[in-house]
Amino acid sequence: MKVLIEPADRIKGRLAAPADKSISHRAAIFAAMADEPVLITNYLEAADTLSTLDAIEQLGALVERRSEGLMIRGVGLRNAQTPAKPIDVGNAGTLIRLLPGWLAGQEGSVFELDGDESIRRRPIDRIAEPLRLMGAAIEATDKRYPPFTVEGAKLHGIDYTLPVASAQVKSCIALAALMAEGPTTITEAVASRDHTERLMVNAGVKISRTGNELTIYPTDELTLPERIEIPSDPSSAAFAIAAAVLVPGSRLLVEDCSVNWTRSGFIEIAKRMGAVIITDLEERSKDGAIAQQEPLSDIDVTAGPLKPTTVSADEVPLAVDELPLIALMACFAEGRTRIEGAGELRLKESDRISAVVTALSNLGADAEATEDGLIVNGHGSLRGGQVDAAGDHRIAMLGVVAGLASQEGVEVVGVEAAAVSYPNFLEDIAALR
Ligand code: S3P
8 A cells, every 4th residue: 555645734732652562462472371360451453463462362372352451361381282273473573582482481392483474584593592502492494584393391591691682582581481490591782672571570570680681580370460551652652753853843742651761762862863852761770670660751742953863782772663763863964873783673574774775765865774774964854755665564654754754745655564563653643743
């Protein structure tokens, strides 16, 4: 599906952003691993997180839709059923990397996982290696791609340093650690989103963090709260925030959004570029303690002029899904913006370094790819043109925001890809014009 997004006069109003995708995936998987029923309210009803509900149902969990939310009755940590057919994760990278952590601990059972064309291009060796070290057997296509099988085993704890900053890989190992013999320590050079850790605290798991070293102790069962409320997704809210920053005369209030410090990199970088954003960001705890709650705040955004910036490797995981928006915003600043240490972007739903550079260049921007990031020479405005989402939800939404802020409008091809994380995106944007 193609849409033509005309330049906006302004972005104005209040936005209740959709539920957080990362937390929805995790809450459903945790509920499936629990013995007692859990009510999840405000679960994200988008393609990716619906794949997770299908997956946990195939593994034996019962998912009941109630007016107040999803009632999930899990199977317990060690009792996942073997599905009759392969688990199809669709487009969901988080699902295909987290779920094997749980499956690796199902002694004597074999599970097959597969996904769409984009998933089949994304390597899973980064989870296969630590899971093998813990005792599971993984057989992948060409040694590193889906479809692949996980053979559950009696696991043992490991000390593992993550070769890449990835919350997905960290979370996969952390889930396996729950069923292992002995503690597991995971070291990450750069902090990444910590929703799994917070849920573990809430589930009564013994878990501690010193600096960037995380230790998880095994447990017999998860004791989750009876109800888990999913907050709004800062990565989805970021699209409207960027539009409000870029379109002169705009004023946007995003209501009750997650401001977890491991997800707030986009707001920090945007503020550094000169964006006027007022919000109550959570601070990182100095002693490394893991917070229990997901912090919420309103986010108040006003349009204003921007300056270029440099985004460094240690900021990348805190803004990883929003870097395309930083690149777009850089087109409107005068001067050179550089994003460094973001090689991971090449392994997302598309190669997002080349996808962003192609999209922005087609709109008249001066953008170039580097091996691990990109450079944008901003000239204060963007002409417009055509963006092909090529199946990547965040590129589809990037095209829409670019259209709102452009001089001549943007035609977005394949805009339906947005439904992977944000099914009502076009309606929400239309309501803000
Ligand atoms: C996610 C982590 C990030 C992010 C993805 C969701 C998660 O991936 O890009 O959209 O829910 O853990 P990596 O941590 O692998 O970079």
